[in-house]
Amino acid sequence: MGRPQEAFRILRLGHCVLRVRDLSAARSFYVDVLGFVPALEERDALYVRGIADFDLWTLGLVQADEPGLDHFALRVEYPDDLDALEELHRTLGVPVTRVEAGREPGQGEALRVRTPDGHPVEFYHHMEQVPVYDDRGRVRLPMRSTHRFRGIPPMFIDHMNLRVEDPDASLTYWRDRLRFSISEYTVRDGKTFAAWLRRRRGTHDVAVVRSTGPSLHHVAYHVGEPADVMRTADLLADAGFRAQIDFGPGRHGLSNAFFIYVRDPSGNRLEIYMGDYQRDLDAEPIRWEWEDYDEGGRLWWSPEYPARFLETTPVNPSWPL
Amino acid sequence: MGRPQEAFRILRLGHCVLRVRDLSAARSFYVDVLGFVPALEERDALYVRGIADFDLWTLGLVQADEPGLDHFALRVEYPDDLDALEELHRTLGVPVTRVEAGREPGQGEALRVRTPDGHPVEFYHHMEQVPVYDDRGRVRLPMRSTHRFRGIPPMFIDHMNLRVEDPDASLTYWRDRLRFSISEYTVRDGKTFAAWLRRRRGTHDVAVVRSTGPSLHHVAYHVGEPADVMRTADLLADAGFRAQIDFGPGRHGLSNAFFIYVRDPSGNRLEIYMGDYQRDLDAEPIRWEWEDYDEGGRLWWSPEYPARFLETTPVNPSWPL
Amino acid sequence: MGRPQEAFRILRLGHCVLRVRDLSAARSFYVDVLGFVPALEERDALYVRGIADFDLWTLGLVQADEPGLDHFALRVEYPDDLDALEELHRTLGVPVTRVEAGREPGQGEALRVRTPDGHPVEFYHHMEQVPVYDDRGRVRLPMRSTHRFRGIPPMFIDHMNLRVEDPDASLTYWRDRLRFSISEYTVRDGKTFAAWLRRRRGTHDVAVVRSTGPSLHHVAYHVGEPADVMRTADLLADAGFRAQIDFGPGRHGLSNAFFIYVRDPSGNRLEIYMGDYQRDLDAEPIRWEWEDYDEGGRLWWSPEYPARFLETTPVNPSWPL
Amino acid sequence: MGRPQEAFRILRLGHCVLRVRDLSAARSFYVDVLGFVPALEERDALYVRGIADFDLWTLGLVQADEPGLDHFALRVEYPDDLDALEELHRTLGVPVTRVEAGREPGQGEALRVRTPDGHPVEFYHHMEQVPVYDDRGRVRLPMRSTHRFRGIPPMFIDHMNLRVEDPDASLTYWRDRLRFSISEYTVRDGKTFAAWLRRRRGTHDVAVVRSTGPSLHHVAYHVGEPADVMRTADLLADAGFRAQIDFGPGRHGLSNAFFIYVRDPSGNRLEIYMGDYQRDLDAEPIRWEWEDYDEGGRLWWSPEYPARFLETTPVNPSWPL
Ligand SMILES: [Ca+2]
Ligand SMILES: [Fe+2]
Numbered sequence A, B, C, D: 001m002g003r004p005q006e007a008f009r010i011l012r013l014g015h016c017v018l019r020v021r022d023l024s025a026a027r028s029f030y031v032d033v034l035g036f037v038p039a040l041e042e043r044d045a046l047y048v049r050g051i052a053d054f055d056l057w058t059l060g061l062v063q064a065d066e067p068g069l070d071h072f073a074l075r076v077e078y079p080d081d082l083d084a085l086e087e088l089h090r091t092l093g094v095p096v097t098r099v100e101a102g103r104e105p106g107q108g109e110a111l112r113v114r115t116p117d118g119h120p121v122e123f124y125h126h127m128e129q130v131p132v133y134d135d136r137g138r139v140r141l142p143m144r145s146t147h148r149f150r151g152i153p154p155m156f157i158d159h160m161n162l163r164v165e166d167p168d169a170s171l172t173y174w175r176d177r178l179r180f181s182i183s184e185y186t187v188r189d190g191k192t193f194a195a196w197l198r199r200r201r202g203t204h205d206v207a208v209v210r211s212t213g214p215s216l217h218h219v220a221y222h223v224g225e226p227a228d229v230m231r232t233a234d235l236l237a238d239a240g241f242r243a244q245i246d247f248g249p250g251r252h253g254l255s256n257a258f259f260i261y262v263r264d265p266s267g268n269r270l271e272i273y274m275g276d277y278q279r280d281l282d283a284e285p286i287r288w289e290w291e292d293y294d295e296g297g298r299l300w301w302s303p304e305y306p307a308r309f310l311e312t313t314p315v316n317p318s319w320p321l
């Protein structure tokens, strides 16, 4: 087998924008309590990042009437990859929108689509970077300000967990067209129930899980050590946000990660996550039969999950216009 | 106020003996998976300890038809304290039994009583100690064999959580006679619902909680860092003991400790515990009103507790004979 | 053996007051970077505590021309113990000073002495306590404000490490008169080189180590988990206080604790400490021969210690006047 | 700019083979104490891995008269990439050797070269994988056997630190020909002193540092949390391998990672490593001026490094024959 010629290469999840009902409450939750680093604030939006994110921001919080997913963005290897992706989507009959540099803070030109499974996605190449030098030109890595951080703090954006109507149909897009690699997947009644997809060597940049239609289950941030998962619960309870703890801490069997799920004041679900593995993209996907997944895949251990854990938040209905 | 003359002084919880249905299963659970250090094994009993216990053993596991509490033991400051305690119990009309040195491995002479609230308790002064020197006479602390330990491992025995019919009546014994100090307590409908009692500076050696009568809720072992609480769940799930995870991990509001509750193969509940505070014995007891305790005392955060968490195991009916 | 009658009982180390050349620099170091909780500030003094200290303050920082130890204080079990201690010191020919309640913030009446080995010591019974209820009367333990803490943060004061001219002579005071228990000690050339002394069940409240005369090596604070020892170094380096890292992180053989030593901007040495063991006060002291101590007692592992580690700071020459 | 056509793509460091004088001592050190997982053993070689490595083995230990680097191996994306790499090296005038599948356990066909800067390197595509299913066909990830692991344990192979005579010359090979991305580099007297090179998103798969010629400084394994770095020192000291602790624990400024360096019984240096960052391969390399690097790059904090830290072990003189 020779090397295939690639028309584009998606590198990773870049950022996520969530809709929040109350920006001030969101700032308190994300910045003051959890310790996200504020990057910039506009009249109707707040942009934050983890302490080990090199992109200027990785989480956008925009004022809206309802919670949910405004959009998420995938970084491509070369600027010209946007042209190839535009061509691909035209071939698929998917409308595309090009937006100019600066439409979002620090971002270069971008391509926006609603994916065939209904999700608001943006492709981009350029994003402004966090400085790595101090005022005197000496190296100062972004995460080396522990004396200024607060909260957990979160390290970097990790993945999106999406709900879709038909995961097998989703895979024809995510795996076959965008060339995401499946790390693990679950089969129920002969059909794919869920698949964890990645362009990095971790377990996933994006997961697609069967539900009644497109919606967002959660966006996840990576933390530095297992104890940070319990620290998240301490911080929320101490700060009066105990009701925002949705589920956890626990460990997933599928992906092997420690987790805790929390809800922001508008109801968006955030996962604080740590401990998945690194495995080559061309490794054989790991297959879970339903019973096996149901018993030890979703939760390797941890209490029974509550019914509220199945709730999701809607996706932006007007994207990409 | 002058100094009161003391007739005896209880120092701390010394050990606990649990009844198990299957010694071999108990060995696998406590020693092979959780990493308790085996001290000695007899035909019908196994004696183990944590890696930072200096007593030869702190947990006894004895063959029995039913699970539950055989007895637990409190260490007194001086050998003669046993005489004073014998006198005290005679005054209270509580039958006492003296047992000779060696009745339990490594233990000196002891005094056995069934407490007024129905619990099987032993008072003792002497217990054989773990060596602190190696074969060549050089100092070697017991916990400095990390290359040989397995499991969590547990560090030292911490406390007993007892169920009693009437906590206010229990306090006339534990607080007024044995001079335990209350660290925290809960009031429900004008009566004490539960009290945490100690002779060390931590939050408790013994807790008494209202129920239908004397039974054991759990014995607790202290671990070295918060992540060990999650490691306990990993170990049990990895070893095929997932069903033995009872509840947790979480954090208590009352006592401030991280916890996970697990059940041994016979059904005895063990708490893996870390993070309570040190406070002087003469400090004012901390009082929780019921609603406050119910909301943030039992659990500062963590999921709703399952009904099985209210189950207890019986106490030895034939003690102290 | 019957129970001895005690004339007094020392419970623990209570607080330490250090002399600093620059209060503002001390505030920055202790409060802003390391995360000590400020309790109150006066014109010439700053009083702080750890997050799990229940005393209003445990570390005093007072303006002075030179760094060093102003004094440290030991808490006694009953107010009348001060009378017995006054009597004891008169018997020993040691001048005593009684100071009224309020001489130090929140403190009751106290007894001040210069110990026979030259150290400035205060005995007291009463100290104002940190509130354990919130404004609405609900329980709120002091350490449950993780969303407000910064720095490591330190948990509670642990011990004083003193230099003395003749440790054997010191023991006739600390062990024989004050009834401190030796946890471990080192013998060099047939004489005691150093001894670790305690009234709590940990390894030490006070250590006395041979040197040319009375001086202070360090005061130690306990932290919550081993990683906090490394976090201390991160915080100092990140905040521009890298030169204040004196030695470590490492592990002691004697006491078994993880440590890092840092210097405040005036040169006072602080140990950040975690992991020693709990052992009964009447347990046989553990004896280290010099060669054994020199090889594995001071440092179980960690790099060779630098010459500066032998430096000490002076004790208050005008105490107790 | 359009997308460049790639003739080959190196994915990551795959494995490293070290020469050891005593296989039995190596087994004791790597397997019994540090907790590497033994994969297979031959008469003259032992093959081990970390608990989160998916390759059957990532560290080979082969019997030899002298310690040092036998070779290390880089995984390529496609089998045909070996042809393109063979062609590249012929162009460079570098002799190549093709070895058949099975020359090393579990490995497919490979290409072996001595790099222009003198290092023994192997390129390969296929390596046998650790099973991810149990005997009954249920998913069982390799790292989910905590009840069987011992030691730290190490998680996965991370990087090689090489010494070379002229880093600028090395970069014409590693960066310009093999297309490694520089994460950070140091400049001294106008020339590159050292460069950290990667094909994964971490800080390095390979580092080249100026010295008198080709030699090995260390191979590094990644661990799960910061405390594991200190645990490494505890394990070695407890097991009687205290003299094998070379330097650390500490934190690097360049790469941001926690580290400890240890020596195996033959003198090969191993780094236990955790905490570097993820950054895109096309991000601007971070440049350290010498003084800056010397002060805060090599060590963000931690004690002065000992002279022995500059020692290296030789590279296999007879590779690739
Ligand atoms: Ca930890
Ligand atoms: Fe997730």
Ligand SMILES: [Fe+2]
Residues within 6 Å of the ligand: B159, B161, B218, B220, B271, B273
């Ligand atoms: Fe408990």
Ligand SMILES: [Fe+2]
Residues within 6 Å of the ligand: C159, C161, C218, C220, C271, C273
């Ligand atoms: Fe100390």
Ligand SMILES: [Fe+2]
Residues within 6 Å of the ligand: D159, D161, D218, D220, D271, D273
């Ligand atoms: Fe390295």
